Amino acid sequence: xKKRSSGKIQEKLLELWQADTQREQEKSERIxxxxxxxxxKYEENYGNExxxxxxxxKRKVDKSTGNKNNTRRQSFPRSRSRSRKLRLxxxxxxxxxxxxxxxxxxxxxNPQPNRDKHLEEYINCLKQTANxxxxxxxxxxxxxxxxxxxxxxxxxxxxxxxxxxxxxxGIVIMDKDHYKDMVLNQLEDGLFYQKLNGNRDKSTMSxxxxxxxxxxxxxxxxxKDYLKNFEVxxxxxxxxxxxxxxxxxxxxxxxxxxMYIKINRPTDLKxxxxxxxxxxSTQRLSNLLDILLKPLCIKVPSFVRDDMxxxxxxxxxxxxxxxxxxxxxxxxxxxxxxxxxxxxxVDKSQLIGSRRQAPNxxxxxxxxxxxxxxxxxxxxxxxxxxxxxxxxxxGQSKTLKSGTVIKPNKSMNCKSENVIYxxxxxxxxxxxxxxxxxxxxxxRVHKQQxxxxxxxxxxxxxxxxxxxxxxFKIYPFFKMWTEDKIPREAKEQYFxxxxxPALNRK
DNA sequence: AACGTTTCTTGCTAATGGTA
DNA sequence: TACCATTAGCAAGAAACGTT
Numbered sequence: 001x002k003k004r005s006s007g008k009i010q011e012k013l014l015e016l017w018q019a020d021t022q023r024e025q026e027k028s029e030r031i032x033x034x035x036x037x038x039x040x041k042y043e044e045n046y047g048n049e050x051x052x053x054x055x056x057x058k059r060k061v062d063k064s065t066g067n068k069n070n071t072r073r074q075s076f077p078r079s080r081s082r083s084r085k086l087r088l089x090x091x092x093x094x095x096x097x098x099x100x101x102x103x104x105x106x107x108x109x110n111p112q113p114n115r116d117k118h119l120e121e122y123i124n125c126l127k128q129t130a131n132x133x134x135x136x137x138x139x140x141x142x143x144x145x146x147x148x149x150x151x152x153x154x155x156x157x158x159x160x161x162x163x164x165x166x167x168x169x170g171i172v173i174m175d176k177d178h179y180k181d182m183v184l185n186q187l188e189d190g191l192f193y194q195k196l197n198g199n200r201d202k203s204t205m206s207x208x209x210x211x212x213x214x215x216x217x218x219x220x221x222x223x224k225d226y227l228k229n230f231e232v233x234x235x236x237x238x239x240x241x242x243x244x245x246x247x248x249x250x251x252x253x254x255x256x257x258x259m260y261i262k263i264n265r266p267t268d269l270k271x272x273x274x275x276x277x278x279x280x281s282t283q284r285l286s287n288l289l290d291i292l293l294k295p296l297c298i299k300v301p302s303f304v305r306d307d308m309x310x311x312x313x314x315x316x317x318x319x320x321x322x323x324x325x326x327x328x329x330x331x332x333x334x335x336x337x338x339x340x341x342x343x344x345x346v347d348k349s350q351l352i353g354s355r356r357q358a359p360n361x362x363x364x365x366x367x368x369x370x371x372x373x374x375x376x377x378x379x380x381x382x383x384x385x386x387x388x389x390x391x392x393x394x395g396q397s398k399t400l401k402s403g404t405v406i407k408p409n410k411s412m413n414c415k416s417e418n419v420i421y422x423x424x425x426x427x428x429x430x431x432x433x434x435x436x437x438x439x440x441x442x443x444r445v446h447k448q449q450x451x452x453x454x455x456x457x458x459x460x461x462x463x464x465x466x467x468x469x470x471x472f473k474i475y476p477f478f479k480m481w482t483e484d485k486i487p488r489e490a491k492e493q494y495f496x497x498x499x500x501p502a503l504n505r506k
Numbered sequence: 507a508a509c510g511t512t513t514c515t516t517g518c519t520a521a522t523g524g525t526a
Numbered sequence: 527t528a529c530c531a532t533t534a535g536c537a538a539g540a541a542a543c544g545t546t
Contacts, residue, residue: 507546508545508546509544509545509546510543510544510545510546511542511543511544511545512541512542512543512544513540513541513542513543514539514540514541514542515538515539515540515541516537516538516539516540517536517537517538517539518535518536518537519534519535519536520533520534520535521532521533521534521535522531522532522533522534523530523531523532523533524529524530524531524532525528525529525530525531526527526528526529526530
């Protein structure tokens with residue numbers, strides 16, 4: 001650019017850009033000003049006691065005891081603990097660990113109020129606004145009563161057990177006895193599990209105490225106290241179903257298009273054992289270790305904080321045969337180009353891409369539904385909020401008005417990207433062929449243009465409104481192999497000429 | 507487990523970008 | 527100019543994440 005235009009275009013662009021940012025700044029200044037104005041007038045608009053003037057809700061009286069149902073039980077203690085926290089911070093500041101302890105037990109100090117005038121003012125203000133009588137911790141449920149009842153029923157059902165899936169974020173409902181069998185099965189494996197005669201928490205704690213004694217010189221009294229003196233709770237053993245590893249479930253998923261699947265006790269379902277508890281015997285020790293090890297992580301030679309940190313590691317000169325291995329090189333190149341020295345050094349053609357990060361299991365699972373061996377099929381995504389599901393035509397093929405049968409080249413759903421789609425009028429079955437990057441975005445705009453004639457820019461919108469009574473169906477049938485727009489448009493053109501849909505422009 | 511905070515996703519609208 | 531696709535910006539809600 002510099003060579004050809006002696007920098008004039010660049011200057012012009014800079015000018016435009018500056019004007020643009022200037023406008024943005026003025027805009028935000030105006031907004032800030034109006035906000036301040038509103039805030040200045042707050043008191044005269046609403047007065048000093050805006051909230052209190054609203055009469056508090058009458059509380060129900062419990063007939064059996066005559067006690068008032070205290071629905072605001074939480075408010076007072078919560079606000080008091082907050083005040084305590086604030087006062088503690090003021091009292092101790094950042095000098096909490098004056099003896100150099102990394103961890104310590106809570107002391108339960110309750111600093112007296114009125115040490116700091118401003119802090120007390122702030123606390124009072126907080127109490128007045130957030131803790132007025134009208135604060136009611138009872139939040140109305142947004143579910144209908146019937147659904148609330150059903151959820152409660154499920155929660156209290158003794159015959160089933162509900163667990164999250166080990167991977168993929170699904171929810172699994174199992175028969176309790178089946179779950180129990182699976183857990184016991186796991187525990188019976190003598191290779192990994194051994195039956196104990198009693199609770200080992202005490203012996204673990206005594207081991208920890210012994211360890212502390214051994215390293216007594218390296219720990220402060222508070223640290224020792226933290227590690228030793230706390231209420232130990234035995235960890236829980238439970239299992240999460242590995243539905244992603246079960247062949248039976250996978251097969252079932254492939255032959256099913258609903259949001260949930262029901263399957264009869266799969267024999268190959270394993271569980272992933274978890275032993276966890278918020279205050280197990282070794283929890284405090286682990287916490288201390290974590291604090292100790294964290295700062296050491298950055299001393300590991302391979303530790304890289306972020307991309308800019310990486311740039312700092314790049315040497316000025318490297319031997320000619322140096323190989324640079326990048327993970328996801330496409331996204332990384334612009335970052336490398338931030339560095340002057342790397343800009344010259346890195347040539348795209350010399351890059352060797354490393355293995356991509358493995359997709360997570362949720363992704364794998366979703367894809368498993370549309371395995372390549374199967375006939376490609378269009379399915380709804382099933383997201384209850386998805387606005388495309390209702391318009392989407394599903395199935396392994398679609399017949400156009402002309403009688404031609406089209407079959408999708410890949411399995412797709414509402415979330416599919418880089419596709420050629422066919423929109424159909426539900427009344428007269430006339431077709432329209434278009435291409436889009438994101439199908440749901442395109443559908444949204446189609447819908448909007450049908451709704452609002454003033455922003456229409458396509459005759460098909462008008463047709464769908466008039467003939468289709470505001471509705472249309474959509475069927476993606478060709479998934480591009482690339483995100484590139486140009487081949488996609490070419491493909492679209494090809495299909496338009498091939499099928500000659502009635503609603504495309506002439 | 508409960509809670510608070512941050513990030514992501516979606517719907518909606520108005521407008522811009524691009525091409526025959 | 528007609529036509530078609532994409533995007534910015536906002537609000538709301540959900541999910542993910544982190545802390546206690």
